[in-house]
Amino acid sequence: MKLTIFAATGGIGRHLVDQALAERHYVTAVVRDPGKVTADVRAIKADLLNPDADTLQTAVAGADAVLSGLGPRKLKDAGVTAPGTLAIVQAMRATGVRRLVVVSAAPVSTMPSPGRPNPPRDPGEGFFTRAVLTPLVKAALRKHYVDLARMEDVLRDSDLDWTSLRPPRLTDKPLTGNYRTAIEASAGGHLVSRADVAHGMLAALDRPETIRKAVGIAN
Known part of the structure; x- marks a missing residue:
């Protein structure tokens, strides 16, 4: 497939590029510093x-799918993800590209946003996570999660074929391929x-x- 990868030199983006190439996909990397x-x-x-807009449309035109590892490198940079994703969505709509996969975060499942002011309870959260861990994490990283919740509003408001992956705390351990996924749940x-x-x-x-x-x- 022809893949366009945003934030391709970031923590997740680098892995996306390497793994996509290993799978013999054709990759366009979109970065601040080529x-x-x-x-x-x-x-x-x-x-x-x-x-x-013209640059982003050039980047995604002809792609079979777009993947985004966009996110702040430091806490002080929180706020980039929602507007950046909106720009990606607009470029995709302008060029007729439909498939988009982005990275979000697990606590966003219960984070209120303008488009989802009363999010449902996450069926995958255990008592400790729901009552203790998630509230602590949300308090410490509130600006970041507000940004991600608004990013997911952007996705829901679009007509694209999007998927948002919500990981918990990220590590730099090597690829295992041994992970669990759950749709609309932790x-x-x-x-x-x-x-x-x-x-x-x-x-x-x-x-x-x-x-x-x-x-x-x-x-």
């Missing part, structure tokens, strides 16, 4: 904080490697049951 792209792929420079674990999240994102391309769904993932 000099950081070490793989032999087509690289396009774009800043999703100040998006240029997958039950507290950790998952970035490499396995990338694997799950690519696997979602062949899972039509994940279209227009959020998917929990965990090791």
Whole structure:
């Protein structure tokens, strides 16, 4: 397939590129600094904080699917994901590309947003996670999760065939391929490697049951 990968030099994006190439996909990497792209792929420079519509349309035109590892590198950068994803969605709609897979976060399942002010209880959360862990994490990273919840509003408001993967805490452990997924629910674990999240994102391309769904993932 022809894949366009946004944030291709980020923690998850690097794994997406490497795994996509290993599966013999043709990759376009969209990054702020093409000099950081070490793989032999087509690289396009774009800043999703100040998006240029023509550049983004060039990046996604002709793609079979778009994958985004977009997210803040530091807590102070929280707020990039929703507007950046909106710019991606607009470019896809302008070029007729429909399949989009993005990364979100597990606590977003119960995070209120303008489009979903009263989110349902997550059926995959145990008592400790629901009563103790999730509230603590939301309090510490509230701005980040508000941004991700609004990103998912952008997806639901679009007519695209999107999938949002919701991992818990990310690690830098190697790819195992041994992870659980759950549609519209937490997958039950507290950790998952970035490499396995990338694997799950690519696997979602062949899972039509994940279209227009959020998917929990965990090791």
